[in-house]
Amino acid sequence: MALPGSLRRQPAGRGLVSHCTHHHIVVFLLTFFSYSLLHASRKTFSNVKVSISSQWTPSCLNSTAPELRPYELWNSSHLFPNAEEATLFLGTLDTIFLFSYAVGLFVSGIVGDRLNLRWVLSFGMCSSALVVFFFGTLTEWLHFYNKWFYCCLWVVNGLLQSTGWPCVVAVMGNWFGKAGRGFVFGLWSACASVGNILGAFLASCVLKYGYEYAFLVTASVQFAGGVIVFFGLLTSPKEVGLPELGADEDGSVEEDANRPLMSNDDADDDDRNYSIQATDTDNQPKAIGFFQACCLPGVILYSLAYACLKLVNYSFFFWLPFYLSNNFGWKEAEADQLSIWYDVGGIIGGTIQGLISDVLQKRAPVLAISLLFAVGSLFGYSRSPNSKPINAVIMAITGFFIGGPSNMISSAISADLGRQDLVKGSSEALATVTGIVDGTGSIGAAVGQYLVSLIQENLGWMWVFYFFILMTSSTILFISPLIVREMRLLLHERRLRMLAE
Structure with a gap:
């Protein structure tokens, strides 16, 4: 008995290995490190919050600061009367950045589908590096402290940094098909965690000279990376004469290997050529519309789920070093280095869970199981003792079960959503869909x-973790229809295989 096309699974690495060239490796590395550098500059801000807070408050309130005379000269330019108000403003800056980043993602996805992805990515990297330099280095060198100026710079930085993720995911989606996508994107999506580690390392190395040098180093490296991307990145295989995905001469085998997971498995295989847009390989496909992308199956549900999950993941990203210093009294440089273990767990989690989802050819059940364990790990981490080794282990486990699903949704699943059957032949849907999900x-x-800053100030850190548990549970709730659907498909495929044997 012949199996349906949807059940003729290819080995996870077969299509990937047989079609991998040195161009694929270069694209993988350039997109990986370009987004790593963007994340490194964000991590620098979170890692130097204690130093910035001290600089923005009068020295008489900092027990570790030397007493300098005359008092008016050294304290007249400070922004806040106490460290609590400075901390609240730092949380406000995080919110401002993320709101502008979110708005920028919706726009950048559309722009990326209509302009050259290399130009957009390079412009965003170099311009953002200049803004980071102005924010953290130039203002300190000039002793210029102004809340509105900081807010304006961080709005611009969020808009510029939003060009990164839709562009790199779209480029990766152009070069790597379904075969092994979960593993490849799971490994590649470690770029954010590697960027966090790089940012923490650079900040901890130069923090003793002043927080302004942490911004200087990361901004310089990011600007250099943007220049390299501009001259070295290939956005699609056709730029070097290679066939685009789905256009190989291997016929149905390659078509099946590149068919995305988000396709309608219940549809007849003979109807695979249906698409919203005509698949004319001689013409450049038109970019999909914004509202048309929102209506694609799974986009809204995964977007809402990612809103809850990214809240938790980014709260660890922005507040973990501060939490370790504030709650346990550890030195800022030690807290920066210890926070790396959360990202290590996310790297391993994204890769392993992506590989498992390749084997099952279903993403949602893997996400659900990981998120259930994430609830338990959050509860355990909230009660971590004042021990660095134990804290690091629980932190890595938490990163495995939270960072892993976050990486999958933002990379492999976004690529699946942007390459489902309804938009087959339109790679220009990738950046738009990615922008919607990530935005x-x-x-x-x-x-x-x-909310984290308000909850922590009024209720304490324990209630912050209860809030994280609630958001993680909400993530499972949003993807529950997809979990049910994919579990039914798994059971249906299993019955067909049993009948075939």
Whole structure:
């Protein structure tokens, strides 16, 4: 008995290995490190919050600061009367950044589908590097402190940094098909965690000279990366004469290997050529519309789920070093280095869970199981003792079960959504769909950062973790229809295989 096309699974790495060239490797590395550098500059801000807070408050309130005379000269330019108000403003800056980042993602996805992805990405990296330099380095060198100026710079920085993710996901989606996509994108999506580690490392190395040098180093490296991307990145295989995805001469085998997971498995295989747009390989396909992309199956549900999950993930990203210093009294540089273990767990989690989803050819059940464990790990981490080794282990486990699903939704699943059957032949849907998913997630993360600061100030850190547990549970709730659908498909495929044997 012949199996339906949807059940003729290819080995996870077969299509990937047989069609991998040195161009694929270069694209993987350039997109990986370009987004790593963007995240490194964001991580720098979160890692130097204690130093910035001290600089923005009068030295008489900082027990570790030397007493300098005359008092008026050294304290007249400070922004806040105490550290609590400075901390609240830092949380507000996080919220401002994420809101502008979210708005920018919706726009950048549309722009990326209509302009050259390399130009958009390079412009965003170089311009953002200049803004980070102005924010953290130039203002300190000039001793210029102004809340409205900081807010304006961080709005611009959020808009510029939003060009990164839709562009790199779209480029990766152009080069890597369904075969092994979960594993490849799971490994590649570690770029954010690697960027966090790089940012924490650079900040901890130069923080003793002043927080302005942490911004200087990361901004310089990011600007250099933007220049390299401009001259070295290939946005699609056709730029070097390679066939685009689905256009290989291997016929139905390659078509099946590149068919996305989000396709309608219940449809007849003979109707696979249906698409919203005509698939004329001689013409450049038109970009999909914004509202048309929103109506694609799974986009809204995954976007809402990612809003809850990114809130938790980015709260760890923005507040973990501060929490370790504030709650346990550890030195800022030690807290920066210890926070790396959360990202290590996210790297391993995204890769392993992506590989498992490749084997099952279903994403939602893998996400659900991981998020259930994430609830338990959050509860355990909230009760971590004042021990660095134990804290690091629980932190890595938490990163595995939270960072892993977050990486999957923002990369592999976004690529699946942008390459489902309804938009087959339109790679220009990738950046738009990615912008919608990540933009909605960033709105949730933006609201979350302000809520975290309010909850912590009024109720304490324990209630912050209860809030994280609630948001993680909400993530499972939003994707529950997809979980049910994919579990039914798994059971249906299993019955067909049993009949075939």
